Amino acid sequence: xxxxxxxxxxxxxxxxxxxxxxxxxxxxxxxxxxxxxxxxxxxxxxxxxxxxxxxxxxxxxxxxxxxxxxxxxxxxxxxxxxxxxxxxxxxxxxxxxxxxxxxxxxxxxxxxxxxxxxxxxxxxxxxxxxxxxxxxxxxxxxxxxxxxxxxxxxxxxxxxxxxxxxxxxxxxxxxxxxxxxxxxxxxxxxxxxxxxxxxxxxxx
Numbered sequence: 001x002x003x004x005x006x007x008x009x010x011x012x013x014x015x016x017x018x019x020x021x022x023x024x025x026x027x028x029x030x031x032x033x034x035x036x037x038x039x040x041x042x043x044x045x046x047x048x049x050x051x052x053x054x055x056x057x058x059x060x061x062x063x064x065x066x067x068x069x070x071x072x073x074x075x076x077x078x079x080x081x082x083x084x085x086x087x088x089x090x091x092x093x094x095x096x097x098x099x100x101x102x103x104x105x106x107x108x109x110x111x112x113x114x115x116x117x118x119x120x121x122x123x124x125x126x127x128x129x130x131x132x133x134x135x136x137x138x139x140x141x142x143x144x145x146x147x148x149x150x151x152x153x154x155x156x157x158x159x160x161x162x163x164x165x166x167x168x169x170x171x172x173x174x175x176x177x178x179x180x181x182x183x184x185x186x187x188x189x190x191x192x193x194x195x196x197x198x199x200x201x202x203x204x
Contacts, residue, residue, distance in 0.1 A: 011134050015126075038108045042105040144189065158175075
């Protein structure tokens with residue numbers, strides 16, 4: 001087996017991307033926000049409402065009245081302005097709904113808290129899973145390098161044992177032992193590579 005790809009993101013980047021890709025977390029957060037707004041709307045139906053209303057009008061009149069031909073027009077000029085304004089204060093409190101709106105608001109707030117708690121729990125679980133996979137990947141990378149070095153050493157030892165046996169200065173037991181060490185090193189390399197590939201797949 002050979003390593004499949006190289007993971008270049010940091011642990012924090014990997015966790016952030018994993019959280020963004022989990023639709024159930026986003027759905028819980030959106031539902032929690034909707035429930036909170038529903039609760040606020042219900043609470044507003046229960047709380048007293050104050051209102052202020054105002055209106056006004058301006059009447060402006062000017063001109064000449066009852067002027068004789070022999071009189072100076074400016075003596076009978078009339079200019080008049082009148083201003084009229086009203087202000088009202090309103091108050092409404094639906095306090096006798098049997099507590100229905102208040103109960104509805106509290107139910108929605110409780111639902112919002114529950115959804116946020118679920119989203120938070122999912123975040124912690126996903127974060128733990130990513131940390132475990134990321135740690136396994138880093139450990140496997142070190143394991144691969146160590147196993148490859150052990151394999152090269154075992155390969156050299158096996159070749160040396162064969163060479164000594166061929167010239168009559170070694171025995172068959174040394175050759176068999178070297179072959180076993182080489183096989184064990186190959187198995188360790190394969191296992192480390194498999195662990196690395198599995199951790200990479202889990203990070204996706």
